[in-house]
Amino acid sequence: MTYAVELLNITKDFPGIRANDNVTVRLKEGTIHALLGENGAGKSTLMSILFGLYQPTSGHIKVNGQEVKINDPNDATALGIGMVHQHFKLIECFTVTENIILGMEPTKYGMVDVKRAAKEIAELSKKFGLNVDPYAKISDITVGMQQRVEILKMLYRNANILIFDEPTAVLTPQEIEDLMQIMRRLVSEGKSILLITHKLKEIKEVADECSVLRRGKYIGTVDVASTTEKEMAEMMVGREVNFKIEKEEKEAGQVVLDVQHLNVKNAKGVLGLKDFSLQVRAGEIVGIAGIDGNGQTELAHALSGLAKAESGTILLNGEDITKATVRQRFDKGMGHIPEDRHKHGLILDFTLKENMIIHEYDRAPYCKGTMIQQKEMDRYAQHLIDEFDVRSGEGIDSLTRSMSGGNQQKAIIAREIDRSPDLLMVVQPTRGLDVGAIEYIHKRIVEERDKGKAVLLISFELDEILGLSDQIVVLFDGHRNGSMKASETNENELGLYMSGSKKGSEQHEE
Ligand SMILES: Nc1ncnc2c1ncn2[C@@H]1O[C@H](COP(=O)(O)OP(=O)(O)OP(=O)(O)O)[C@@H](O)[C@H]1O
Ligand SMILES: [Mg+2]
Structure with missing residues (x-):
């Protein structure tokens, strides 16, 4: 068996937490391998290590059978590894083409040759059925299209190993169907894919294998075709999951x-x-x-x-x-859990506890005169994260930017629901x-x-x-x-x- 990627005994420590604990995942060439795990289990961290964004504390990586050292995303790109992040990294006021060529602009007589790039992008788009307009501005296109731009960014750099971090979380059901098609197309063209998703239905639909992480630890890898959604869910959370919402009729x-x-x-x-x-x-x-x-x-x-x-x-x-x-x-x-957690839900450079009192920081009991009452803030934030199981490295003192996407979301939910508006x-x-x-x-x-x-x-x-x-x-x-x-x-x-x-x-x- 040839493996496109082997992540071997990877451990990664962050302040207060071991995000990956001796994790081994092998991606077979020409297949789709899903990564499944609870919020904060260490999925994004593991993929960021493969993409050169983080250095592992220990462990090593092989690409196409060769041991490699990936110091930064440029190394990853050179090795044919591309990544679509959980939160896109596009410049809104640039066009599709400008975004794609950013950092590797082709030149002609010392000038950026946008035309040539746009033509090449149009060809790639056609080959993989992406249907993207190279001259469209990012701010004018849908989230689904923006994601395709991220995909094109990888393809333009000749990536063969594609990492998708929760690509469907922001898509509509139709866009999800389209993306599944695109992934199949990519694999049939010889690409290998690592896919993070919380949706078991999607894993069943496209993945060949699925590896499960729990609190940083590797639990196991299963063959998707012969494993049920329920079995995967249990493997992931370590207990039975009730998919049905329990609710009684009530008079409004x-x-x-x-x-x-x-x-x-x-x-x-x-x-x-x-x-x-x-x-x-x-x-x-x-x-x-x-x-x-x-x-x-x-x-x-x-x-x-x-x-x-x-x-x-x-x-x-x-x-x-x-x-x-x-x-x-x-x-x-009124309470509001907004659609865009980064834009309207949190101040990412504030700590978790500061974000938890963001509506009430200027009044009792969190404020006396002009002073924030640290103890009150700590007590309340601790209560919220215990109650809603918000996980992070340094608890209430964690910078929200460093938290996993799902735990950021849980923090907002905790804050808004607990006020019982x-x-x-x-x-x-x-x-x-x-x-x-x-x-x-x-x-x-x-x-x-x-x-x-x-x-x-x-x-x-x-x-x-x-x-x-x-x-x-x-x-x-x-x-x-x-x-x-x-x-x-x-x-x-x-x-x-x-x-x-x-x-x-x-x-x-x-
Ligand atoms: N840059 C960082 N600094 C400090 N801690 C971090 C950093 N990145 C991740 N962590 C911590 O590592 C743990 C794993 O985070 P990671 O983002 O890998 O989780 P995940 O499995 O992708 O979760 P989710 O499903 O919510 O996206 C979390 O507890 C997180 O707080
Ligand atoms: Mg993640």
Whole structure:
């Protein structure tokens, strides 16, 4: 058997934590090898070592049978290794081509030869079925397309060993299907792939083998075809996982959130949300179903105060908050788990504990006069990370930037849920979480509902919408297109409303 990559007895220490503990993973040539593990298990760390971003504390690496030393990403590139990171590394105001050639610009008479590069990129794009416009600006293309740019970046550098760190966490179901196709295509062209994902369905669909990590340790490698999703999940968390959301019927109470005829512009200055009305009651979870880009971001931003409403009203507990600031909305009882954890959820250069009191740092008990009350802050942050199992090297003193993606997400969820706001707005709450963490977070969201809180869930995952919601409202092209009880619909029917093939009653009323 020829191996494209052998990671042998890799150990990596960070302050306070052994992120990889004697891990051995072998990637067979021309195959897809999945890495599975809980949030913080050490998956990204292991891949970053292979890509030369970190040096292992001990252990060695072989590429195509040869022992190698990978000092930095340039070494990795020279060895034919490429990586698509968990959080993309693209320059928004550059074009696709400019991003791809960055650092290895081809020149002609001393000038960068963008034309030649663009042509080459167009050819690569065609060969692998990527369908990318070399001249498009990054800020103008979808997340799915941006990811393809990252893929092209690897291909342009002739990479044969491709690392994907949670590539599907940010994609819509259709984009995920496309990516699976692309991966198969890459493998059929002789590439070898290491794939990190929390979604067992995806592993079943494309991977040949799967290696499992738990708290830095190597648990084992299985042949995917002969292993069930349930078996893999158990291997990963060390216990049985309940995939079904437990929830009882409940009577909803008073209206907490009342949205009337809301119009909101999108980033390009045109209406992204049109004449949208919605009510969420106490003790009820309302799920917003829809394909990404149909007004969800505009809705979430207008409700949380990140964007302004062109017209329409937003009432929270009967009070008009249409023009209130973000801070005022929080104070009046809104909680928000944002879609983009880095942009709107955390200050990455603050510690975990500082991020945990970010709404309340200026008031008792966290502030006295002008002084932060360290003890109170520590106590509260410790309570949150214990309760929500937020894992990191240095506990509450960890820099949030150094934490694993899933644990950053869990920290935001902990902060927002623990305040038990009257209206909890959660956008893609379980993005990047492992199956065990998803089970727990879903349980906590249902508990909030049972306490009589109103929950607004915006998610692209139909399983999550169907499993968690009491009521579902479909967003299509910025409009409300259909609403129904979650118990009386299914994936197929929702799909019809979401694609606009079926019109909701709202549309006929107009
Ligand atoms: N640069 C760093 N400095 C300090 N600690 C780090 C650093 N990078 C990772 N860690 C720690 O190493 C551990 C493993 O992190 P890693 O990002 O590899 O996890 P992961 O398996 O990718 O998790 P997730 O599924 O949440 O992405 C975590 O506890 C994290 O806090
Ligand atoms: Mg990771």
